[in-house]
Amino acid sequence: MENESARETGSSVSPKRRELREKVIESIATTMDLYGVNHSFGQLYGIMYFEDRPMTLEEMKDYMNMSKSNMSYAVRALTESQMIYKLDEKKDRKDQYIAETDFFHTFRSFFGAKLQREVDVMLSSIREVTPDLSEIVLAQQTTPEEREQALRDLHKLQHAEQYYMWLQGFVDRLRDGDPFFGTEASQSGEKEKEAGR
Amino acid sequence: MENESARETGSSVSPKRRELREKVIESIATTMDLYGVNHSFGQLYGIMYFEDRPMTLEEMKDYMNMSKSNMSYAVRALTESQMIYKLDEKKDRKDQYIAETDFFHTFRSFFGAKLQREVDVMLSSIREVTPDLSEIVLAQQTTPEEREQALRDLHKLQHAEQYYMWLQGFVDRLRDGDPFFGTEASQSGEKEKEAGR
DNA sequence: TCCGTTTTTCAAAAAAAATTGAACATAGAG
DNA sequence: CTCTATGTTCAATTTTTTTTGAAAAACGGA
Numbered sequence: 001m002e003n004e005s006a007r008e009t010g011s012s013v014s015p016k017r018r019e020l021r022e023k024v025i026e027s028i029a030t031t032m033d034l035y036g037v038n039h040s041f042g043q044l045y046g047i048m049y050f051e052d053r054p055m056t057l058e059e060m061k062d063y064m065n066m067s068k069s070n071m072s073y074a075v076r077a078l079t080e081s082q083m084i085y086k087l088d089e090k091k092d093r094k095d096q097y098i099a100e101t102d103f104f105h106t107f108r109s110f111f112g113a114k115l116q117r118e119v120d121v122m123l124s125s126i127r128e129v130t131p132d133l134s135e136i137v138l139a140q141q142t143t144p145e146e147r148e149q150a151l152r153d154l155h156k157l158q159h160a161e162q163y164y165m166w167l168q169g170f171v172d173r174l175r176d177g178d179p180f181f182g183t184e185a186s187q188s189g190e191k192e193k194e195a196g197r
Numbered sequence: 198m199e200n201e202s203a204r205e206t207g208s209s210v211s212p213k214r215r216e217l218r219e220k221v222i223e224s225i226a227t228t229m230d231l232y233g234v235n236h237s238f239g240q241l242y243g244i245m246y247f248e249d250r251p252m253t254l255e256e257m258k259d260y261m262n263m264s265k266s267n268m269s270y271a272v273r274a275l276t277e278s279q280m281i282y283k284l285d286e287k288k289d290r291k292d293q294y295i296a297e298t299d300f301f302h303t304f305r306s307f308f309g310a311k312l313q314r315e316v317d318v319m320l321s322s323i324r325e326v327t328p329d330l331s332e333i334v335l336a337q338q339t340t341p342e343e344r345e346q347a348l349r350d351l352h353k354l355q356h357a358e359q360y361y362m363w364l365q366g367f368v369d370r371l372r373d374g375d376p377f378f379g380t381e382a383s384q385s386g387e388k389e390k391e392a393g394r
Numbered sequence: 395t396c397c398g399t400t401t402t403t404c405a406a407a408a409a410a411a412a413t414t415g416a417a418c419a420t421a422g423a424g
Numbered sequence: 425c426t427c428t429a430t431g432t433t434c435a436a437t438t439t440t441t442t443t444t445g446a447a448a449a450a451c452g453g454a
Contacts, residue, residue, distance in 0.1 A: 013346070014333075014343055016329070016333065017330070017333060017343070017346070017347055017350065020326045020329055020330055020350070021350065023322050023325065023326050024322050024323065024326055024354070026322075027318050027319050027321075027322040027323075028319070030318055031314075031315045031318055031319060033233070034233060034311055034314060034315060035232055035233055035311065036230070036231060036232055036233030038441085038442070039442095040442080040443085049353075050350060050353065052349070052353070056400095057400080057401075058400090066443075066444085067443065067444050067445070068400085068401080069401085069402075069403085069443080069444065069445075069446095070442080070443055070444070072401060072402060072403090073402090073442090073443085076402090090400095090451090090452090092399095093398095093399065093400060093451075093452065093453085094399090094400065094401095095400080095401075101353065101356075102356075103356075103357055103360040103361075104360055104363070107360075107364070114231055114232065117228075117231060118228045118231060121224050121227055121228055122224050122225070122228060124224075125220050125221050125223075125224040126221065126224075128220065129217045129220050129221055132213070132217055133214070133217055136211075136213065136214060146211055146214070149210070149214070150214060152249070153214065153217070153218065153247065156246075156247070156249075156298065157221070159298075159299075159300075160300055163300040163301055163304075164300075166301070167304070170378070181367070235411085235412070236412095237412080237413085253430095254430080254431075255430090263413075263414085264413065264414050264415070265414095265430090265431080266413080266414065266415075266416095266431090266432075266433080267412075267413055267414070269431060269432060269433090270412085270413090270432090273432090287421095287422090287430090289429095290421075290422065290423085290428095290429065290430060291429090291430065291431090292430080292431075
């Protein structure tokens, strides 16, 4: 099986070029780190980004020198934010995954997912709290001091709610690839983008 | 000094309203967590967001029940991403900090800083690696197989560079508050934004 | 269906990040 | 300038996250 993985590791990479790749892979991992992604998972994405062909958990494990179980966690995380995709067909019973190599796409899906989560969490708590706060403001027995402060809090939440409604629109446009974002300028290789999976 | 902090804690917050604030503060911390911000630092921002007046390290320490040294780290992190500002004037020798309460502004400065860092890291390594890769492609002694692969890597980096140049423009527009982003719709209270520091 | 293999889950171990107290540095009042 | 209190840094501790190996579950070929 050590043999098999060597055979399947695909096109062998010269030492010099491996070193060059590693520099970029490390930067990719560092950047993803910035946004709270596990550094190793970022490295794995970097590897798959260059490999640019379907990989199995076993191959990942070999490249990364890590347990297959950790690779299982990694592909789950990367799949959830659509940085990689699971192919429909297995290869000798093994699941195959391929990296999204279009950074503009990863940008959209990664931040789309994160920001959507943010909007959901924040709007939900804002809307949970607002009625109670209104009640404090409106209640007869509330002291003027407390009323004034509750009103300030309420207005802050109203402002925040406005913001999050705007952000929801932003997320929607982000996901749809609204021309709004000026994406065309960046994407010369647009045509082949959605094909290769 | 226990006394002093009680006196200076500002407007006292009723238990019910404290509970409501805490729900929102927790959501804020959770969201910031999403982007790799220390959860406690996120809570601190939430506290300051509601408090909406200058606070000293000592007050933070009391609110958070944490060491002053940790608060020092927290304000540094929050200041760097411009979620809070240090005031020019001290209060009884103590530095004062105030939260940015306009979420659209925090959105811009937070992601502006993160994305700028990403662009810098990535462009720097892409540009470091590209010449060496070109050399491999061009060298006489390179095998056809290796040349083909090096060329693939090179093209990937060229595509990535294009993306990061686009992203640099995005960051610039984000920071300038380009109308492009549809910010106006969200910002009713724009005028007083830059005043209070 | 059964069997061999791959994938996922779980609890424990290892590694990394957050937090602290103490030492040091800085600042500003007197 | 000196003295005292605040702010920062550092090394050590605590807490959390990451990683692992083993066990359970899911899968697919025969």
